[in-house]
Amino acid sequence: MVALKAKGVHPGLAVIIVGDDPASRIYVNNKKKACEYVGFRSEEYALPANTTQEELLALIDTLNQSDIDGILCQLPLPAHLDEKAVINAIRPDKDVDAFHPVNVGKIMIGDYDFLPCTPAGVMELIRESGIDIRGKECVVIGRSNIVGKPMSMLLLHAHGTVTICHSRTVDLAETVRRADIVVAAVGVPELIRGDMIKEGAVVIDVGMNRLSDGRLVGDVAFSEASEKASAITPVPGGVGPMTIAMLMQNR
Numbered sequence: 001m002v003a004l005k006a007k008g009v010h011p012g013l014a015v016i017i018v019g020d021d022p023a024s025r026i027y028v029n030n031k032k033k034a035c036e037y038v039g040f041r042s043e044e045y046a047l048p049a050n051t052t053q054e055e056l057l058a059l060i061d062t063l064n065q066s067d068i069d070g071i072l073c074q075l076p077l078p079a080h081l082d083e084k085a086v087i088n089a090i091r092p093d094k095d096v097d098a099f100h101p102v103n104v105g106k107i108m109i110g111d112y113d114f115l116p117c118t119p120a121g122v123m124e125l126i127r128e129s130g131i132d133i134r135g136k137e138c139v140v141i142g143r144s145n146i147v148g149k150p151m152s153m154l155l156l157h158a159h160g161t162v163t164i165c166h167s168r169t170v171d172l173a174e175t176v177r178r179a180d181i182v183v184a185a186v187g188v189p190e191l192i193r194g195d196m197i198k199e200g201a202v203v204i205d206v207g208m209n210r211l212s213d214g215r216l217v218g219d220v221a222f223s224e225a226s227e228k229a230s231a232i233t234p235v236p237g238g239v240g241p242m243t244i245a246m247l248m249q250n251r
């Protein structure tokens, strides 16, 4: 950062948030704090919930042409907005989320400039913990474009044997029980129970589920699973902060 500044480079990130989803608000605030911490310029564009598609695309167009380095439009968007069109509108070289089809395609062939932040954070956690993915049984639960699909591809690039489970999977428990590495990203509170975890497995919980009593829990029943796992991530304080750390690298 100091080296960049000396060269007169001061990376800037534009974060767009539409509407007043409370969870998105927290995540965006955390991203802004991280930008300040590492010395990035961050611009927030907080648009009202009734923003039109045209207005949003016009903002993205302006940012595409401005000197800002990265553009991130926080998802989910209000239902009347076309998420796919918005993602498509962001210039691929400013797409710090790596959600644009060009960047998704690059990830598929293993030749990428950006990685989506959440899967990148998971890979970093695994690597930093000294866990070797090669040849391991990796089970990803969830097939979203943001997490499940890219996650599976990164584990595959790292030479894991990858299985993707989803709502139509016939025997989830049996499949997860085979896993050396479990990545849960479905958004169902504590779906993955202790008896689904193989002794010594690595368990990564991407879930962020806010319960009606205000508690934030993951997709894994933490206390049960931690009795079996050799390593496990908590929620909060696990994958979430890593997502933000990876965003700071994608500039």
Ligand code: L34
Residues within 6 Å of the ligand: 023, 026, 027, 030, 072, 073, 074, 075, 076, 097, 117, 118, 208, 216, 235, 236, 237, 238, 239, 240, 241, 243, 244
């Ligand atoms: N465009 N939309 C876009 N890019 C992203 O990378 C995201 N994501 C997901 C939702 N929509 C997005 C995020 O930023 C999820 N996500 C995210 C970011 C940060 C945190 C969680 C999810 C985070 O800071 N989690 C804290 C707890 C925060 C709380 O109290 O709610 C943690 O410790 O896990």
